[in-house]
Amino acid sequence: MGQTRRPSRRSCVFGFGSIRLCHRIYFDCRWRFHYQCIRHSMKNNKKIEVLAFCVTGTSVEWLEPVKDSLDLAVSPGGIFLDWTEFAISWRLRSQEILTEIAKKERSWLNMTEVNFLALKELIPGSPLDEWDDLRLRNVNQAWSQLRPWPDTFQALRKLNQTYKTFAVSNCDDAMLATITKNLQLPWENLISAQKAQAYKPEEAFYKFVISETGVTPDKILFVSSSLSDLQGASLSSMKTAYIKRVEEFGYYENLNSINEEHDFEIDDLVQLANQL
Structure with missing residues (x-):
């Protein structure tokens, strides 16, 4: 029975060198991926001054x-x-x-x-x-008489430290004021369809939002769980953040109805606050 052949010193060195090289490539790829994520986030954050939050379905559960x-x-x-x-x-x-x-x-x-x-x-x-x-x-x-999603209050409180926050809603003045007061949601400004005399996703609604915020549309991040509302914002040159409210009615039915990329895609508003 023959003896087991021991690997030569040269093959051992080659083997360990390959392992070190693989580790180096692995960590280099991870670093590059992390760096690209940071660059992507910084690019999306650039110039954002105003956050416009849809209300029903996005910030509150209905x-x-x-x-x-x-x-x-x-x-x-x-x-x-x-x-x-x-x-x-x-x-x-x-x-x-x-x-x-x-x-x-x-x-x-x-x-x-x-x-x-x-x-x-x-x-x-x-x-x-x-x-x-x-x-x-x-x-x-x-x-x-709606209820906020569990992440809404914490996220708004954090985002208010850096950005101007607006509630942008198809609700009328009284409904929006009641929801905001009852739930103590810390939006800084309220924009209703009654004020705009237009409903999302009509173009007139987004023009009114731009006018009320006092900034150019590229400085507004429009946050919604509604793909049609986000499409209207995108067509008005706003940045968009799609929040995946998987517990919201219609999420799965409408998921593929509009194929459009967004500047941010998040699972909740706290995640958005952390990325911004």
Whole structure:
């Protein structure tokens, strides 16, 4: 039986040298990747002075709060429905009405009235059909009783130290003020669709935002979980940050509806604050 051949000193040196070379290449690649990430972040951060945050769905959660408000307002009267399904249908009908307004197929309505009209159109044939307008308007208050996502307050407080922050919303003045006050959200400025007399993603809304912020669009970072809203901001030459609210209704359905790159893609607002 032959003896096991020991590797020569030369082959050992070559082997260890290869390992050292591989380590060097590995760490060099990691450093280059890290450096490129820093450069990318610095490039995206350059000139940003204003952060414009969408509200419903982006900064605050709507589906569970609206469902809970419906359950609280209606169920004690002995009416029990699938409030999650009802809330989704309500939201979708409101969005359709906004599209009709944008196309001039319907006269201007503030968001409170849009939601109320959508509610009235949904209830025929349901137990709510017997309720008068006063009781239905109480139900309509559900859209002012939303809850912030867990990361919102912490991120805004940090970002306010460096940037001007704006809430930019399709809500009307009263809704936006109520949400901001009730949740104590520390935005520095509020821009509503009522003030703009236009709804996202209409071009007029973004022009109004640019005018109100007092800076050029390339200095504005528009933050939203809505791809269509971000597309409108991008077309208006703003920087964009897409926040992936995976728990938000419509996230998976609309994920591939608009194929567009964004300056930032984040999982929550704290992540955005850390990158900025």
